[in-house]
Amino acid sequence: MDRIHDLGGMQGFGTVVSSPTEPVFHERWEAVARALLMLVADAVQASGGEFRHSIERMDPGHYLTSSYYEHWLTAAATLAVEHGLVTTAELEEAAGGPFPLSGPVTAEPVLDAGPDLSEPRFAVGDLVRVREWHPSGHTRCPRYVRGRTGIVTRVDGIYSVPDIEAHGPARRSEPTYSVRFDAHELWRDGQQDVFVHVDLWDSYLERP
Amino acid sequence: MSEHGHHHPAPPSAIERRVAALEALLTERGLVPDGFIEDVTRRYEAEIGPMNGARVVARAWVDPDYKMRLLANGTTSIAELGFGGSEGSNMVVVENTDAVHNVVVCTLCSCYPWPVLGLPPSWYKDPPYRARMVREPRKLLAEMGCELPAEMEIQVWDSSAEVRYLVLPQRPGETDGMTEAELAGLVTRDSMIGVARL
Numbered sequence: 001m002d003r004i005h006d007l008g009g010m011q012g013f014g015t016v017v018s019s020p021t022e023p024v025f026h027e028r029w030e031a032v033a034r035a036l037l038m039l040v041a042d043a044v045q046a047s048g049g050e051f052r053h054s055i056e057r058m059d060p061g062h063y064l065t066s067s068y069y070e071h072w073l074t075a076a077a078t079l080a081v082e083h084g085l086v087t088t089a090e091l092e093e094a095a096g097g098p099f100p101l102s103g104p105v106t107a108e109p110v111l112d113a114g115p116d117l118s119e120p121r122f123a124v125g126d127l128v129r130v131r132e133w134h135p136s137g138h139t140r141c142p143r144y145v146r147g148r149t150g151i152v153t154r155v156d157g158i159y160s161v162p163d164i165e166a167h168g169p170a171r172r173s174e175p176t177y178s179v180r181f182d183a184h185e186l187w188r189d190g191q192q193d194v195f196v197h198v199d200l201w202d203s204y205l206e207r208p
Numbered sequence: 209m210s211e212h213g214h215h216h217p218a219p220p221s222a223i224e225r226r227v228a229a230l231e232a233l234l235t236e237r238g239l240v241p242d243g244f245i246e247d248v249t250r251r252y253e254a255e256i257g258p259m260n261g262a263r264v265v266a267r268a269w270v271d272p273d274y275k276m277r278l279l280a281n282g283t284t285s286i287a288e289l290g291f292g293g294s295e296g297s298n299m300v301v302v303e304n305t306d307a308v309h310n311v312v313v314c315t316l317c318s319c320y321p322w323p324v325l326g327l328p329p330s331w332y333k334d335p336p337y338r339a340r341m342v343r344e345p346r347k348l349l350a351e352m353g354c355e356l357p358a359e360m361e362i363q364v365w366d367s368s369a370e371v372r373y374l375v376l377p378q379r380p381g382e383t384d385g386m387t388e389a390e391l392a393g394l395v396t397r398d399s400m401i402g403v404a405r406l
Contacts, residue, residue, distance in 0.1 A: 008315030008366065009343045013336035016352055020398060022329055024253045029227040031249040036230055036240075038248065043239050052317055068318060068333040070223055077230050086233045094229030097222060140368050142315050144342065157298060159370050176369045178300075187343055193361040196342050199369035 001106075002134055002143060004060035009144040009187065030069040037076040044083035049166030053138035054078045057102035078102040107137025109168035117202055118158065120175040126152045128179060129208040130200065138166035141204040145196075148185055149208050153197065154178035161201050174202040257326035260291045261374055262395035264301075264324060266388045269379040279303055282374065286324060295372055296323030302365060303376045304405065309360050310375045311349065311402030313341040314367040321372035325400060332401065342366055352403050375402040 007013075025031040041051050054075040055063075063071065078101045080086045091099040122128055132147035140162045156176040164172050176199055183194035220228065234240050264286055268275040278285040282299030286292060299321060302310040314320065315338045320328040331337050340348045345362050349355070356362065365373045377399040383391060398404035 005316060007335050007338040010335070010339040011343075013339045016331050016334075016336045016340070016348065018329065018331040018337075018352060018398075018403070020396065024257070024327055025249065026330075027224075029224045031252075032227050032231055032245055034252075035245040035248045036227070036234060039234060039239055039244065055317070064335065068330070073223070073227055073230065077226070080230065080234070085237060085239070086230070090233055091226070091229055094232055095222075095225045096229075097225065099226050099229065140316060142366065142368060144315070154300070156369070156371055176371075178371065180363075183343075183345075191344075191346075193359070194345060194364070195362070196364045196366060198366045199371055201369065 001056060001136060001138065003056050004058075004063045005056045006143050008142045030067075033069045033073040033076065037072045040076040040080050040085065043085060044079055046079055047160070047162075047165040049138050049160075049162035049164075051075060051079070052140075052162070053105070053166040054082075054102050056138065057105065059100065059103065062100055074100065074102055105137070105167070107135070107167050110164045110170045111168070113161075113164045113170035113172035116158075116173045117175065118173075120155050120177070121202055122152045122155070122175075122177060122205065124152055124155060127208050128152055128177075128205040130179075131204055131206055135163060137163060139163045139204075141200060142198060144186060145179075145181060145198050145200075148181055150179040150181040150185070150198075152177050153180045156199065159201070161203065163201075163203075176201050177205070179205070252327055256322060258324075258395075258397035258400065259392070260289075260326075261321070261324035261397075261400045262392040263289055264291070264374070265376060265395045265400065266392035268301075268376055269391055270388050275376075278376070286374075291323040293323050295319065296321050298370050298372065299324070299374060300365075300371050301374045301376050302363065304378050304402075306378075307361060308363060309349075309356055309402065309405070310363045310365065310373075311341060311345060312365045312367060312373040312375060313338060315339070315342055316368055319367035319372060321374050324374055325397060329397070349403060354404050356405075375400050377406050380406045 055071045129149045130145045158173045158175050161172050161174055178197050178199050181196045183191040268278050278301050282301040286299055318328050318333040345364050399406050
């Protein structure tokens with residue numbers, strides 16, 4: 001989905017406020033939220049794709065104005081409701097107020113994922129172009145590389161395709177690659193000696 | 209101050225009430241094992257953090273064979289020092305040189321090599337860093353205090369699939385007499401993300 005989490009290259013966010021060290025958890029609720037998500041994900045057997053998609057489905061305004069651990073809490077509560085562990089009414093009653101959850105899944109579940117791909121289609125040094133498409137569900141293909149051409153610099157392991165596992169029990173595994181893009185190819189701004197590596201599943205790529 | 213004149217702790221915030229609500233409901237359903245929350249919290253506060261990555265870097269600085277193995281296979285070489293697991297089972301280590309600077313980001317969420325760096329700092333997870341590091345890394349690095357020579361090549365690594373990245377910073381000068389443990393003390397979290405040089 002072309003949603004707010006897909007931040008690469010977006011403009012207008014201003015400075016990065018950093019400090020060399022900070023507490024692992026600033027407040028106790030952050031640690032609890034983190035642990036609760038682990039427990040919920042385990043209880044409902046959520047795949048990595050389903051977990052990430054439950055954050056990505058947050059209202060964009062809520063996403064941008066809440067911290068990472070509020071994202072995790074929202075994901076935990078959303079998955080708990082969607083899998084029938086708790087109800088929204090119970091959450092709101094216990095919280096004594098509103099309990100914003102992520103929006104519904106809009107993509108259809110994948111019924112037939114097709115056969116696994118066990119052999120890489122591309123090798124180190126190959127030129128590849130990223131497919132230009134806009135899926136309605138979860139994907140790990142960032143918008144800023146779609147339609148762009150890069151070079152394969154590493155062939156990595158074979159992994160479950162997130163776009164499929166996020167939407168039901170079906171699974172397909174494919175090789176993954178690290179693809180290097182010249183920053184000028186991405187942004188057309190004349191930057192020199194800057195390269196961006198993005199790790200991509202096989203089906204995100206085509207021959208240019 | 210309450211109406212009775214005693215000091216009371218601040219009432220819980222909306223987010224604290226929501227977390228407590230989910231915790232209570234899941235506990236009621238038997239889904240929160242005793243001590244689980246405290247245990248996970250303690251591990252990430254005390255055992256898993258950038259001090260682990262610093263040991264990997266210091267070893268690579270003093271042992272050329274280890275460094276070769278580390279760059280060839282990050283996962284198994286990091287496991288030699290006892291680190292691995294969630295978000296670290298497929299590690300790639302990228303080396304800074306006089307000519308090349310590496311920096312790591314996750315534009316889609318907040319992927320980060322937990323076993324060697326711990327949990328990510330807030331700024332790594334917030335929109336400005338994720339939006340800008342792939343678009344204008346030289347400018348953003350300079351803003352963050354890491355000014356690079358104009359001719360230095362920059363390699364940005366967006367952790368968008370299963371690999372997690374660790375930057376191997378260059379060993380600082382005038383450290384010849386230092387022990388491996390002393391060297392580890394020089395290695396910062398930011399130098400292993402790639403937003404600082406040592």
